[in-house]
Amino acid sequence: MIDLHTHSRASDGTLSPRELVAMARERGISVLALTDHDTTDGLEEAAKAALEHNITLVPGIELNITWPTGEFHLLGLGLTHTHPHLQTIITDLRDQRKNRNRDIIEKMQQDGFNISQEALLESFPTSTLGRPHIASHLVKVGACKNIQQAFDRYLGKGRPYYIHRAGADLSSSVAAIKASGGIPVLAHPLSLYISWGKIEPVLQELREMGVEGLEAYHSGARRPEGIRFDQIGRRLGYFITGGSDFHGEGLRKDRKLGYGSGGEKLEHRLWTEELLPRLPQIEKVKDYSAGDATEPVFKIWKSITTD
Numbered sequence: 001m002i003d004l005h006t007h008s009r010a011s012d013g014t015l016s017p018r019e020l021v022a023m024a025r026e027r028g029i030s031v032l033a034l035t036d037h038d039t040t041d042g043l044e045e046a047a048k049a050a051l052e053h054n055i056t057l058v059p060g061i062e063l064n065i066t067w068p069t070g071e072f073h074l075l076g077l078g079l080t081h082t083h084p085h086l087q088t089i090i091t092d093l094r095d096q097r098k099n100r101n102r103d104i105i106e107k108m109q110q111d112g113f114n115i116s117q118e119a120l121l122e123s124f125p126t127s128t129l130g131r132p133h134i135a136s137h138l139v140k141v142g143a144c145k146n147i148q149q150a151f152d153r154y155l156g157k158g159r160p161y162y163i164h165r166a167g168a169d170l171s172s173s174v175a176a177i178k179a180s181g182g183i184p185v186l187a188h189p190l191s192l193y194i195s196w197g198k199i200e201p202v203l204q205e206l207r208e209m210g211v212e213g214l215e216a217y218h219s220g221a222r223r224p225e226g227i228r229f230d231q232i233g234r235r236l237g238y239f240i241t242g243g244s245d246f247h248g249e250g251l252r253k254d255r256k257l258g259y260g261s262g263g264e265k266l267e268h269r270l271w272t273e274e275l276l277p278r279l280p281q282i283e284k285v286k287d288y289s290a291g292d293a294t295e296p297v298f299k300i301w302k303s304i305t306t307d
Contacts, residue, residue, distance in 0.1 A: 001258040002031040002271045004058065004077065005187065005215065005243020010042030011062075012132040014248025017046035025053040029258050031271045033058035033243065035075050035187075037130065038093040040082045058275070061086075061177075062187060064093060066167040070193030072186075074173055075215065077241070078279040080181030089168050089176050100165050101129055107161050108134075108154075114141045131155045132247070174210040183278055185213030185241055188220050189229055200232055207236050212278070217242025217270065219255045223262025239274045242266045 007013035008020045015023065017034060024032045032055055034046045043059045050057035059079045065072040082090070101117070108115050115137055123140065124133045135150035144150040154161045174184045186206060194202055203214070216229035217240070230240050242260040260266045 001027065001029045002266050002268055003029055003244050003246065003258050004031070004033040004060075004241045004266070004270065004275065005035050005062075005075065005218070006032060006246045006257065007036050007062075007248075008034060008042045008046065010045075011036035011039055012130050012247060017042035018049040021046055021049035021053055021055055021057070024257060025055055027257050029055065031056040031058065031268075033060045033075075033077055035060035035062045035077070035243070037062050038064060038090055038097065040079065040086075040090070043079070056271075060182065061090075063089065063173050063177075064096075064165060064167040065170050065173060067192065071191045072167065072170070073188065073191065074170070074177070074211070075185040075187045075213070075241075076177035076180065076182035077185055077213065077275060078182045079177070083176060083179040085172075086176035086180045089173060093168055096165050096167075097130055100163050101134070103163050104131070104134060104155070104161050107163075111160075113138070113143060170206075170211075171209060178210070183213060183275075184211045185215055186211050186238075187215045187243075188218040188245065189214065189216075190218070190221055190225065196228075200236070203232060203238075204236050207238060212239065213241050213275070214238040215241045215243060217260035217266060219244045219246075219260055219263075221261040223264060226261030239278060240270060241275055242270050 003024065006020060008015055008017040010017060013020065020034065021032065032050070034042055034057065036042050040059070040061055047057050047059065058077055061076045061079060063074045063076065065074050105115055105117055115134070120129055120133055120137055123137060132147065135144070135147040135155055138144045138150045138154070139146060144153065153159060156162060177184045189199070189203070192202070214229060214233035216233055217226040221229070233240050243266070244255050244257055244259055246255050246257045254263065258266060
């Protein structure tokens, strides 16, 4: 099994990078991508754990991109380091997130909610607090039964305390990912909120702007939708990936580690035939046989480079 889209406590997941890798090993996953939101802070810990558990780790990131409709999330898969250009984008996105958190909390306080920035930081000592942490706090203080209810009532798009976040420039983000040794991949394309009748020319334009991969088999898509994106993507010159978008047990029932669209296992070919051949800067796995990597691809993770 594989999974090319997961999150840890370094952003808004519930497990530490080490715990996430350990769970992946327990679930029979041999290739795991850690793609935390707007941060690479968890990659060094994950890389060390992957070596111990004999799992192929694909260091990655998920960036929020400026987009007029829905949400545009860009994965960077196969990072070898954090280039200063990417670090600048991460810092800007982190500032945007902090400002949005502050505005959301202030609005909720004005309406009488028991919430503060200090309480969130005490409960979630992470560098990238976001709406999932606010939702978890609402559950903790009894304002909501679960995280999904918190989003449905208060924090989701169109709800009373939703505040839009601008995001990063697409062209700049594509360049930063490539400068960091990675490959840009469009995550969960359904979240762009574009109809099937209009999606192909949009994807064509994104391909021309340097996005190389398409996450057709995301857990939020039904199986026929995943297949349709697969077919469109291949026509346009994309390679195809898939991921669960796993954040932790119990957060989203449809996001299970190792499972993508339609709740089906993510096929190993998405690694061996799609992503792996496009990672020229990494050490390839030796004595590789389907379903089992004899050694991790990424042996060393450098958090910052000077080039």
